[in-house]
Amino acid sequence: MAGIVMLVCCGWTVLVCFSVQAYENLALHKSAWQNNTWGSYTADRAVDGRYTDLTLSGGQCAVSDLGKTVEWRVDLGGVRSIHHIVIQYMTDNDEWGENNLLTSFFLGFFVYISKTTNKEDGVLCLRDTNYTTSTIPNPVNITCPYQGRYVIYYNNRTHPPYPEGYSDYANIDLCEVEVYGCPLPGYYGDNCSVECKDDLCDNENETFLGGKPGFIGPRCNIVV
Template identity: 30%
Template sequence: MSSTFSNFTSSNKAVDGQKTDLSYSGGQCAISKHGYKTVEWRVDLENLSSISNITIYFRTENSPWGCFRGQYGENCTEKCRENCVNDTCDINSGTCFECDVGYREPHCDLECDSGMYGPGCSLTCGVCINNTQCHHINGSCLQGCGPGFYGRKCDEGCPFGKYGINCQYNCSAACKSLYNCSRTTGECVDGCQPGWKEFHCDQKCDNRTFGPGCGHKCGECINITQCNNINGICEFGCAPGFLGVTCNEKCPFGKYGNSCADNCSRTCSTPRRKDWKLYRWMSDGLERRAM
């Protein structure tokens, strides 16, 4: 040992195996020279040995060594931080050996943040609304969940067919895959069924369009009304001069009007095209033929 208080406390006392009396007067402790804060101590084992651990007993005058629980510093006058586990900390620096749940090192005086909570701030918060911080200890979202999630910790996604804040909205039945929408926005995953449009597929085709993606034009519906948004049928009938359920067929030759129910006048000028078919009309009992 680099310094010795007296022969009574020489370095051999450190390795004599005696430790029942840890006082100065016990004669079992090696003590350095008075006033030395650092001392070098060497042990010659005289051979090669495999050592798994070394236990050093300090002179304590047979009193409990170090500060009592919850204390640190010179003369043990400082108190450990209140969030140190078991109220224990380093007796010199006051650093907690471990923080209570929900607090972080080094002094355990700061709550978990940045989306973390729990032991050692090691757990990730759920989807709290507006990315707010969850409770630093139990992870609950104090202000509620963001869209698409529910539960105390907001870590459960909305069930199929539901979306939005608190999963309160139903996905549209007009989604191409029935009720299959984004749990956060409600947007239909595969688009809309024929006849529907917009983000949530909750708007019928309009502006005289119908079908998949509202990509087809309506026929000649009466009074320029909107046809059926899905199949294009003119539900109130056709405009004069047109036939068919979608009102895309023109009246046949010699017919006109609503439902093509009226015959063209016999006084119409003779058709100019030479390949028109023969037609007949009766007047005063005489049959006339025009080519």
């Protein structure tokens, strides 16, 4: 959508138009993958927009077999400017907290944004080292202003002993993963109102991420 600013100078009134786009859920109905699947609870269930029933039987969540490492990712369909990620865990529709057994499977999780399917090629948005079964939030809201094509959720149980409250196995019980950012490439900043040269800017901090040569500066608009 477009915004209009009215400027008055020397008796003249000038209308200046600029592009404004609200953050959108870029993950909705996009292609998703997980390294193993329990039954019919496939990875795409975590990006289908449904999370009114947070039980296994509700059929709205992606679920894996128990394992030592679990990984889930969504393909945004192209490199996009991301602002924040919201993760809704399965709860069995029970009160969330230390008495909910599902909390133990999520402790120690990682979230990455990458331009490839390899998480090591990207940026680590969050590695949980502090949450306990009584403090882990649900949903989890992660601010990570970065550009990428894939959002990757990862967890492992490969280096015992584990902190108190951790499960012995990792699991994917994701009822929804929402990735909010700018719907069109080349825009970033507050309300996606800043156009970026070469689609290489941080969407919130207005900094150049690098890549193609030709433009530098805090708004990527200085030709070199």
